[in-house]
Amino acid sequence: MLKLYNTFSRKIEDFKPINPPHVGIYTCGPTVYREVHIGNFRTYLMADFLRRMLEYNGFKVTHIKNITDVGHMRQVGQGHHAQNIDPIIKEAMDQGKTPLEIAQYYTSLFLEDEKKLNILKANVYPKATEHINEMIEMIKLLLKKEIAYESDGNIYFDVKKFKDYGMLSGNTLDKMDNLLEAVRISVETDKKDSADFALWKKAEKDRLMKWDSPWGSGFPGWHIECSAMSIKYLGKTFDIHTGGEDLIFPHHEDEIAQSEGASGKKFVNYWLHGGYLxxxxxxxxxxxxxxxxxxxxxxxxxxxxxxxxxxxxxxxxxxxxxxxxxxxxxxxxxxxxxxxxxxxxxxxxxxxxxxxxxxxxxxxxxxxxxxxxxxxxxxxxxxxxxxxxxxxxxxxxxxxxxxxxxxxxxxxxxxxxxxxQKLEIPEKVTKLIKERDKFRRQKNFDMADKLRNKIKEIGYDVEDKGNKSVVKKV
Ligand SMILES: [Zn+2]
Known part of the structure; x- marks a missing residue:
């Protein structure tokens, strides 16, 4: 029986796919504004061993790995956002390129590194920038169900409306209040609750990366892309979700809240997280x-x-x-x-x-x-x-x-x-070959053939290639 540790249950469980022999895996991929480091690759290697192990067992795996090419942070540091200048946009501004050029460049480096590491190619590498519509549709659904709310062009997920919030990470709301209090996390003033997280953010003036939405020009929050893209390619409930343990909270916790909030179904059956490097x-x-x-x-x-x-x-x-x-x-x-x-x-x-x-x-x-x-x-x-x-x-x-x-x-x-490999040829054989070459040059083919048979008896074969004799072990 195949067993996997599930972060969600904190137990080793028997692995039972939803639709055997098919298995769906979603892996949170890189944010592409610089070269991916070996700590991230350790996590991608874990996902690769997982996939190869499943295929070794005869399962047919569909592996999805997203490319985060949308900047999810503010373009300009302001007030309490001062440390949160968006890295993709910052890199683009520093290099005098567009954010998309930066993303394309680092995506290709990432794929090259994966190849060098023999990480099997994902079936799809969905890009966040190409799935803005799917994200908007999901946000609309969450608003309709009143699990999300709008505030001045920003859309937030209302965590109090999702009773299972915190089940993956253990950061349940009662604990979170203390946690947030203790570290005094910067709190957007337009949120109902400090634990609420952004699904959509209003664009600053002159922002480089922004899209039109029913709520005005803006850009998606970080977590929504993985919910929208995993569901698109693997369905509302799928088998395995992987990532580094640093993603358990808030990223994966928020993915569960959004996805289950929208679909009303269980999102993922097995959560696998790689340790730190x-x-x-x-x-x-x-x-x-x-x-x-x-x-x-x-x-x-x-x-x-x-x-x-x-x-x-x-x-x-x-x-x-x-x-x-x-x-x-x-x-x-x-x-x-x-x-x-x-x-x-x-x-x-x-x-x-x-x-x-x-x-x-x-x-x-x-x-x-x-x-x-x-x-x-x-x-x-x-x-x-x-x-x-x-x-x-x-x-x-x-x-x-x-x-x-x-x-x-x-x-x-x-x-x-x-x-x-160089063939080790015994001296005896070398000698016979030299002799035979002499007969060949003299066109004495009878003698040449006799010597070839002699060489064969010792366990080697001679082939004539032009003027050269090529030796092989029989
Ligand atoms: Zn993700």
Whole structure:
């Protein structure tokens, strides 16, 4: 049985899809105003392992990952919004480009990085800017149901009208009052309740990104895009929603409120959240300069002289920690992952062609991944298999199967290495080839053929390609 930890119930649950063998997954994607960092990629890798694991089990997955290309914050910092200058718009203004150009540029970088990490392409990457109408329709429905209200061109979700508010994060309204009081969060003055959140915001004068709506010119709040787009592509109730644990509150809590408020149905059956990625034991932050991107780790020069890492070494590294746990990234650990990955690939080069796999290890691997995606366990089974006494043809067969989940390009790598591999030719054979070449030049083909047979007896075959002799092992 396949088991997953569900943030909503705070329990490990048996996974039961709504419409087997189909499974719908929605992953909160990046906000595209700069390069995506490795902490975010850790979360996308979790979603990728999840999807591959489901496909390994025979499910047919539809994976949706949104691209947040709408700025959800104010363009100009004013009063209590001073720290909330919208990053997409800010980047556009700094670079003298349009917000859409900025978004397109960083979207393409993001997709390239995903490719390098062997993250399978989502079936759809819906862009927020292309789904403004769907968001407006959902807001209209919430207004009609009186779960939302308008105030001077802004639309807010009325959290008091949604009784289950706080079920995912534990931030229920009674606790929230104290929480908001305690941290004195800046409160928009036109809200009924400090916990209410914006569905639509009125545009400032001269704002770069804005759209017409029944409530005047404005732009959507952050959370509404994920509700509108996930429902559009996966239906009102779907199987799995993933994201980083930093998104549990308020983003996912608000997604549930909006979606269930609008549809009257349960939104998501399983919520999966990836743990934080720390760098050298500390939280990543721009001011500390420890926010790394994939292109940076590819170029990183190490004190020992190593010139850069494969993106796949980072993929390997993320498997060494369970997705729910905090992961501590260090370059030393990455170096260890790179060495392990190289060793795995080098070991496999000498292996025979895959034949019949090792049933025992295949069962153990399946049990590990089906147990809430236990990749560290799966990885240790891989190495146990590599070191086992099974014939290499059996190890190869099983490892190529496992690689459908691991995504380390093991098969591809072995094939290309075999092609480039230099054949060790015994001196005896080299000598005979030289002799044979002499007879060929003299057009003494009888002798040439005799020598070829002699070479064959030793276990090698000679092929004539023009003036050259090409040797192969029989
Ligand atoms: Zn989202």
């Amino acid at each position: 720390l760098v050298d034991g500390e939280k990543m932050s721009r001011s500390k300069g420890n926010v790394y991107t994939i292109s940076e780790i590819e170029k990183r020069v190490m004190p020992g002289g190593r010139q850069g890492f494969d993106a796949l070494a980072f993929r390997y590294l993320t498997m060494m920690t369970h997705y729910k746990s905090k992961m501590n990234f260090t370059f030393e650990a990455l170096e260890g992952a790179q060495t392990a990955l190289n060793r795995l690939k080098e070991t496999m080069v000498a292996w025979e062609k895959p034949r019949i796999g090792c049933a025992e290890y295949e069962q153990r691997f399946l049990d590990a991944i089906n147990n809430d995606l236990n990749m560290p366990e799966a990885l240790s089974i891989v190495w146990e298999l590599v070191r086992s006494d099974y014939p290499t043809s059996a190890k190869a067969e099983s490892l190529f199967k496992f690689d459908k989940v691991l995504g380390l390009d093991l098969a591809k790598n072995q094939k290309s290495k075999i092609k480039n």
